[in-house]
Amino acid sequence: MGGRSSLQREIFSMSATMKEGFALCGAAASVFREIPRQFGRRTRQISHIVATTGFQGVICRARFKASDWIRPREPVWPVVPDDIIAADLSQPFCARVPEIDREAPITVNWVTGPAGRGSGGHTTLYRIVKQLQNSGYLNRVYLYDPYAGDPKYYQGLAREHYGLTCEIGDIRDGMKDADALVATSWPTAYAVFNARCAGKRFYFVQDYEPYFYPVGTNSVLAENTYRMGFHGITAGRWLAEKLAREFGMQSDYFPFGCDTALYRRDPASKRSGVAFYARVGTPRRAVELGLLALELFAKRQPQIELHLFGERFDNLPFRVTNHGLVSPQRLNEIYNRCFAGLSLSLTNVSLVPQEMLASGCLPVVNDAVQNRIVLDNSYVRYAPLTPHLLAAALESVVSMPDFASVSKKASESVAPTSWNMAGAAVDRAFRVALRQAL
Structure with missing residues (x-):
């Protein structure tokens, strides 16, 4: 019995090994049969891409696939995760609000992400900071950087490029007491919520940031910041009404300003084109739809020059002058060469339409309530x-x-607009809200 049992085990083992071998051979044969099929598929696909978009299209797709392959699978957070964990919205910290001394300046701590050159949001924010400083405020800017960048570099950029002269610090070193503590984007709102320094909490809101993301974690985290009990100061009336209606958030708003000393109509300019503000990195500006509209326009009006600014584009199916990121002075020159400018926004409107109007260039904007x-x-x-x-x-x-005639009237329509008006509105919002907090 024992011998037969041993022999049976060997037979069973050999049988299992043979089955595994046959299975491996079958799998290998399947792989080898698939190779010519996939090779044919990819060859036909590449031929189709070359026929429709040229070799540049193949290169573009290869780069896209390569970037997806090397992209890390773990999320890169735009906010420090520990700040999210620390922010219990059911138990907000009751910060002390100092009594305003009429003889002393109002002190404001601004918490903001570091900015590179050409950031529209930071341009507006720092304009307001400088306006308030001219009105006697004591400002401090604290940089919040979840990506662990070099704070000294960004401090230097804030001074050299944006013209800040106030104190600039790193939020990781802590914040001093102030009359007001201001979040300026949804990631910074978590840092402001968790801060333990004195000062009434404010939220400087320039756009509805949950719309910056697909429905998911980031959109929810951004939306939750409107439930933190901050007093909002928004760019334009649309945001103030939206935040009040959907979150019960009390807000004041400031009107969009325009530097009409810089952006101005040149009566001697020879207009022959259309301009489009296009940056792929800001999906809310509907760049792809704008480029399709320009493609149609170019077929109907081939004599009209097309100008792109904001970012350079390759392999477009129409003739265009690619200006890329340009200085405000250069931008005014571009506007003055154009009859019209295309400016699209799926969220809060950008500063571009006001600048175009000031230069006598009529903006074409997507019809939306905001x-x-x-x-x-x-x-x-x-x-x-x-x-x-x-x-x-x-x-x-x-x-x-x-x-x-219409161009001249359009330019005159924004002549009274200035950033002084925006700064004065923010000043009033601070003073009223701080008095009410006592």
């Missing part, structure tokens, strides 16, 4: 957000028989 509320200007041309209708709106501007 754009109509904030701009509130009869010389803006609104169009539904489809390539054909946007292209038609551009055509209607370039074919206007009385363009020079």
